[in-house]
Amino acid sequence: MIRVLWVLLFSSCQLYGQINCLGVRGAGFTPSAYLLGDGVVAFTTRQVASEHLPLVKGHDNTVYTAGMGFLPFMDIHFAFIRPQDHSFGAVDRTVCFRLNLLKESNWLPQLTTGFRDPFGGTTVSGKTGQKMSVTYLVASKTLTALPVLETLQLDLGYGSSWPSKENRNRHSYLLGWFASLHIHPLPFASIYLEHDANRLNYGTILSFKFVQGFLMVSDLEDVSFGLGVGFGLR
Numbered sequence: 001m002i003r004v005l006w007v008l009l010f011s012s013c014q015l016y017g018q019i020n021c022l023g024v025r026g027a028g029f030t031p032s033a034y035l036l037g038d039g040v041v042a043f044t045t046r047q048v049a050s051e052h053l054p055l056v057k058g059h060d061n062t063v064y065t066a067g068m069g070f071l072p073f074m075d076i077h078f079a080f081i082r083p084q085d086h087s088f089g090a091v092d093r094t095v096c097f098r099l100n101l102l103k104e105s106n107w108l109p110q111l112t113t114g115f116r117d118p119f120g121g122t123t124v125s126g127k128t129g130q131k132m133s134v135t136y137l138v139a140s141k142t143l144t145a146l147p148v149l150e151t152l153q154l155d156l157g158y159g160s161s162w163p164s165k166e167n168r169n170r171h172s173y174l175l176g177w178f179a180s181l182h183i184h185p186l187p188f189a190s191i192y193l194e195h196d197a198n199r200l201n202y203g204t205i206l207s208f209k210f211v212q213g214f215l216m217v218s219d220l221e222d223v224s225f226g227l228g229v230g231f232g233l234r
Contacts, residue, residue, distance in 0.1 A: 018182070018190060018205050019044050019212065019228045022132070023065025023077040024096060024114070027180040027192040028201040028216040028224070029173075032155045033112035033140035035100055036069035039233045043067075046214060046226030047084075059083035063226075073100040079132075094132045109141040118162075134159045134174045153182035159197060173198075 017034055019042055020026035025034045036042060044065045062084060067077035074097070081092040094117050102111035117133035138157030146152055159174035173196075180194035193202045203216035203224075212228040 018192075018207075019065070019067075019214075019230070021046055021048055021063055021214075021216070021224065021226075022079045022094070022096070022116070023067045024075075024098060026155065027182060027194040028203050029196040030155060030178045030180045030194045031098075031112075031114055031136065031138055031157065031174075032153070032180070033100070033104075033110035033138045033157075035073075035098060035112065036067055036075045036230070037232070038069050038072045040230060041066070041068045041233060042228060042230035044212075044214075044226055044228035046224055048224045049222035050083075074098065092132060104141065109139040111137070111139050113137050132173050133161065135162050136160070136174055136178075138178075150184035150187055151182075152184070153180075155180040155182075155194075 017025045017032075017036075018027070020031060021029050023042070023044060024031045025036065026032045042065075044063075046063045048061045048063055050060050060083070062082050064080045064082075065077060067075060069075040077096040077098070079092075079094045079096075081094070096114055096116040098112055098114040100110070100112050102108060104110035114134075114136050116135075118135055136157050136159035138155055140153060140155045143152040143154075144150075156177075156179045157174075158177050161175055176197040178195060178197040180192055182190050182192045184190045188207050190205045190207075191202070192205070194200070201216055203214065205215075206213045210229055210231050212230075214224070214226045214228065216224040
C-alpha cells in the first residue's frame, strides 16, 4: 500500500520530462535532445532574474511558456517574457521549433536541432523585435542501471545565430557550446549542473505526477523559480 501511494504521488512525469526556462525539455536554460512526445502539452511559469534575461535592465522577468508535441519527431514551443515592472509591457514573444534527427539507442545519443526565432533580426518601429534567436544542435544520452542513482543524463550542444546576422552581437543566449548534466538520485527529483554558453547554473526539479517545481541558481547568486504542468491529449 505504501509503495502504491509513493508511485501515485511522487513518480516522475515520463510524459513530458524536465522543462527549462523557455519551455523546452532541458535543464535551466539549456535544451536537451528529448522532445515532449506526440500529443503531449506542457505549460510553465517562472520568475527569472534580470541578470539572466536582461531584456529590461534592472527588472526581473516573468516567463510564461506553452509547448506541444504534435508529431513523433517534432514539437513547438511558445514563450512570453514580461518584466515584473508591467509599465514595460510585453518585452519578448518567442517561438521554437524542434526536430528530432536521430533516436537514442544503446550506443548512440538522441540528436535534435532547434530553431528559436530564426529570423529574430526583424525590427519593429525601429527597434529589435525578437531577442532570443538561435539555431542549435544538441545531443543527449541517458545512462540507466547505475549504482545509487536512478539515471544520469548528459546533454551537449552548439548554438549559432544563423540565419539572423543582426542578432550576433546583441545577446549571448546559447551562442557557442553549451552542456548540462542531470542526476536523478530519486524517482521524483533531479539535480542539474549546466553551462549555457555564458553562465554556470545549477538547480533542482521536483516532479509530482503531472506537476513540476523548479529552482535554479545562476552564477552562484541569482535565484529563479517556477511551476510547470503537462499531460497527454491522447
